[in-house]
Amino acid sequence: MDPDSDQPLNSLDVTPLRKPRTPLETFKKVGVPIIAALLSLATIIIVAVLIKVILDKYYFLCGQPLHFIPRQQVCDSQQDCASGEDEQHCVKTFPDGSPVAVRLSKDRSTLQVLDPATWSWASACFDNFTEALAKTACGQMGYDRYPAPASRGCPLTPMTSSLLPPFFPPFLLIFPSFLPTPACGESLKAPRVVGGETASVDSWPWQVSIQYNKQHICGGSILDAHWILTAAHCFRKHHDVSTWKVRAGSDKLGNFPSLPVASIFLIELNATYPKEKDIALVKLQLPLTFSGTVRPICLPFFDEELTPATALWVIGWGFTEQDGGKISDTLRQASVQVIDHTRCNAEDAYQGEVTEQMLCAGIMEGGVDTCQGDSGGPLMYHSDQWQVVGIVSWGHGCGSPSTPGVYTKVTAYLNWIYSVRKSEP
Known part of the structure; x- marks a missing residue:
């Protein structure tokens, strides 16, 4: 082109260069939509969780067909779901039935068998201990057949007192190796402070907190890896087993994770005197892991007598x-x-x-x-x-x-x- 030409410069066929985006412009175009999407997703998740929490608290989901019923209708002794699942996982009553046929004395020296004819207790291998009573004892302890008449000698192998817990599952008399570990009623630390003072879980490793909707309601005692002993009146208002949990292994209420409950058993309530029969058993879904701070306590012997001032x-x-x-x-x-x-x-x-x-x-x-x-x-x-x-x-x-x-x-x-x-x- 002639440099002396009078043609305007902007008439030339030249494409101008595009300015690069600044970081702020890039963030506005890319980052803001991503953050907005993440916030929307988080909001949806939070709302969904809140809805689930509210539904779980106030409603129960029935299956076949799927529909919700008010939580108050669960465990009310009336079947509201078509398949009855609203009444399946509830506190159960277990009758206070006939006596167990075999028991052990406090000094652990005498095994006694209940004579169903006279409702009296006979001591094993002593006078008047009949073959029929021996069969009862062996059957209670897991043997279907009695090995020999009572006159030929006592079939019950003597055990040292250290092998027998206070209230034993009867088969333990014959299979002592099945005894639970650790032994019941042993703590790592003896209590030394009296009169309403702070306690150590090392002193009382069998103590648990029984909780409803994560709130402490009652205490309880570990009997073995699956069973907790407590009071019946703790469960009078709330019968839905799924809402109950047990916390073990800590002297603080909020420290340890809680354990789900499988079953709760009460004795049928005496309507005329509800203070009676205030006892319950809670079975855990999974066994406890025993340690220095989680251990069982012993049940007393049937003939354990506590005198005044004990x-x-x-x-x-x-x-x-x-x-x-x-x-x-x-x-x-x-x-x-x-x-x-x-x-x-x-x-x-x-x-x-x-x-x-x-x-x-x-x-x-x-x-x-x-x-x-x-x-x-x-x-x-x-x-x-x-x-x-x-x-x-x-x-x-x-x-x-x-x-x-x-x-x-x-x-x-x-x-x-x-x-x-x-x-x-």
């Missing part, structure tokens, strides 16, 4: 004050005493409300007692091992004079405990 212990996360108190975040312990049954039923105390299936324990002057939230926890006695001799049940006030704590007497329900555990192998 020293006992109680533990729990219950209210620290009767009025205006709150659940304790940390496990607490107290030393109490057995109170005479007659004294407990006096006119200035419970006026006959305490039955033979209950125990009174505390201090008549008041000041040391269990309270709301302690229910279901153990009343403990130490002989060779720790035994759960009572279950925190009821009382007038907390630590009031003349109205000590009243506990379910465990020895009165050993047959029931054994029968329930036997029914759910």
Whole structure:
């Protein structure tokens, strides 16, 4: 081109260069849509979770056909789902039936068998111990056939006392290697502080928290890897088993993960006197892993007698004050005493409300007692091992004079405990 030409410069066929995008422009075009999509996805997920939580709390999903029913209709003894699943996982009642046919004495030296003809107990291998009773004993312990007539000698192999737990599954007499490990009633740390003070889980490794919708409701005692002993009144309002969990291995309420429950068993309620038969068994879906802070407590022997003033212990996360108190975040312990049954039923105390299936324990002057939230926890006695001799049940006030704590007497329900555990192998 002639440099002296008068043709305008912008008439030339030249394509101008595009300016590169700045980081801000790139973020606006690419980053903002991605963030918006992620926020939308997160919102959808949060809303979905909230909907699920609300539905799970207030509604129950029936199958075939799929539809929701109000949560209040679950475990109300009326079938609202077509296939009845709303009534399948509920608290069960188990009858307080006939006595177990075999028992062991407190000193672990005598095996006794119940004679169904006379309803009296006969000691094995002693006088008047018949072949029929021997067959009963062997059948209860897992043998279908009795190996020899009683006159030819005793077929029951003597065991040392260290092999026998206080209330044993009968087959353990013949197969001691099947005994649970660790032995019941042993703790790594002896309690040294008395009177409503902070407790260590090393001292009471069998104590658990029984929780409904993640809220502590009652205490309980580990009997073995699957079974927890507690009070029946803990479950009177909420019968849906899936809402209950058990927390073990910590003296703090919020520390450890909770364990799902498979079954809950009560004795049928006595409508005329609901304070009676305040005992329950909780079966876990998965077995506990025993450790220094998770161990079983022993059940008492059938002939364990506690005289007045016998020293006992109680533990729990219950209210620290009767009025205006709150659940304790940390496990607490107290030393109490057995109170005479007659004294407990006096006119200035419970006026006959305490039955033979209950125990009174505390201090008549008041000041040391269990309270709301302690229910279901153990009343403990130490002989060779720790035994759960009572279950925190009821009382007038907390630590009031003349109205000590009243506990379910465990020895009165050993047959029931054994029968329930036997029914759910």
